[in-house]
Amino acid sequence: MPDHRIFAMAFAKVYPMYVQKAERKGRTKEEVDQVICWLTGYDRAGLQRQIALESDFRTFFAQAPAIHPNSALIKGVVCGVRVEEIEDPLMRKIRHLDKLVDELAKGRKMEAILRQ
Template identity: 55%
Template sequence: MKAGANERVYKMSFARVYPHYIAKAEKKGRTKEEVDEIIFWLTGYNENDLKRILEDKTNFEDFYNNAPRFNPNASLITGVICGYRVENIEEPLMQKLRYLDKLIDELAKGKPMEKILRK
């Protein structure tokens, strides 16, 4: 991805994309709670944090840079999302963003939560 395109994504509010994550999951019979569980596992945020992030329209850059505890097992997330292998994305912030995309994709494809959460 070009740097300019990345910057546009980083400045986008998480609240703008969050409903799409939920819709993608629910369309395939999964739940908002499962989407939230994935977000909490990946970032270390909790329910109150997420509520504040959505209300404040926190952008993706701040969402990831201020994550309380980015999961060390995130490096176990592999595969292709949006035409890119997540494990080969060199830009750290974009990689974190694509990790979440990949996990939501796995949820929508019916993978069990213990596999999604790399347990």
Template identity: 60%
Template sequence: MHKIFASSFASIYPLYVAKVERKGRSAADVDTVVRWLTGYDEPGLTAAIESGVDLQTFLEEAPLPNPRASLITGVVCGVRVEEIDDPLMQKLRYMDKLVDELARGKKLDSILR
């Protein structure tokens, strides 16, 4: 297992927020795309941040992973997300890709496929 999965979601979340805020987007936008991908509701997402749950647990215990996530395509960290073999890594890269699209100014309707 890749060491990134031992990182807490709470340590990654502010990096996502900072990335999109530099481009004029909001933490609420990050919450929207993460909730769309994982099925966490707002209290569940807040609880995950406050509890310090690791990324692996956050992704594996997502209440309702979005079946449309497979429509997410493109490159993150030099790798096409649709070609990632490890399902857990693919979920993480899907989340990264959604945040990247927010930061690039893409409309939420388009991001949420």
């Protein structure tokens, strides 16, 4: 099966869209960073380094310090697909991130987004 185009897409190109989506709904860039760091284990400096390096999604997730164990609790639909049913591990991580940003933009409380 061929790789998805998003795997080779630079995370730095998508990151501003995550921020814009959240900010349009009254959330902040810091909150977007918080959910990304929670999911991936990056600290803020590590996240900014990945953005500056323009790492693709494959590299971004491969170099992530530690995917949060509670990420398995992320459920729901993104782009018409249930995230818990996605078989490809990298695509599942990308969709988990999409789902977290969606929940942030919908005004969900941070404690619920971070599955605490």
